[in-house]
Amino acid sequence: MRRLFLACCALLVVAALLMSGCGGGSGSVNSAGSAGSTSVENATQVTVENIAKNPQAYDSVIVTTEGYYAVGYCSACFLLKDGVYAVRVEVSDTAPLPPESKLRTRMQVTGKIYVAQGSPNIVADNIFYK
Numbered sequence: 001m002r003r004l005f006l007a008c009c010a011l012l013v014v015a016a017l018l019m020s021g022c023g024g025g026s027g028s029v030n031s032a033g034s035a036g037s038t039s040v041e042n043a044t045q046v047t048v049e050n051i052a053k054n055p056q057a058y059d060s061v062i063v064t065t066e067g068y069y070a071v072g073y074c075s076a077c078f079l080l081k082d083g084v085y086a087v088r089v090e091v092s093d094t095a096p097l098p099p100e101s102k103l104r105t106r107m108q109v110t111g112k113i114y115v116a117q118g119s120p121n122i123v124a125d126n127i128f129y130k
Contacts, residue, residue, distance in 0.1 A: 040064055040126060043110050048082035051113065055120035063122065064110040066130070069102050080109055080122070088121045095124035106130040 043064040051058055051065060067082035077090045078097060089109055091097045098107070111124040 040110050047085075048080060048087050049085040051087050051120045051122075052085040055113070055115045055118065058113045058120065059115045060112065062110070062112050064108060065122070066106065066108045069098050069105050069107055071103070072097055072100070077121075080107070088119065090121060090123045092124055095127040098127065098129075102129065 043062045044058075046058065046063045046065050048065050048067045051063070065080070065082075065087070067080040067087070070079040070081035070086060072078040076097065077088055079086050080089050089111070092111075095109070095111070098105070107130060108126075108128040109122055109124050110126040111122040113120055113122050115121070
């Protein structure tokens with residue numbers, strides 16, 4: 001029963017993120033900032049849960065957050081998950097898509113958040129594996 005619940009939760013998260021447009025953030029990257037423009041020192045430390053629960057509070061904010069590489073579902077984005085909460089991460093020249101061998105690896109992501117259709121997205125400038 002628990003597996004079914006977790007599977008349903010995962011499907012809802014992926015469906016919500018896909019509705020925000022996988023790869024559609026390429027136009028949003030320009031409004032969110034260019035790759036390489038953020039630094040870890042200037043970033044606000046925040047949890048994936050806080051971003052997911054209140055995305056508007058972090059719109060256009062440079063953040064650093066941690067989670068697990070849950071799934072790469074397009075060529076330019078992946079899902080960063082911590083517990084039941086997740087956020088979509090768009091990759092950049094300075095933070096490329098993690099290889100499949102890094103699935104379920106804990107990582108730290110720094111980048112600028114933008115909100116599309118109520119869903120938070122991070123345009124990653126830095127990805128560090130833990």
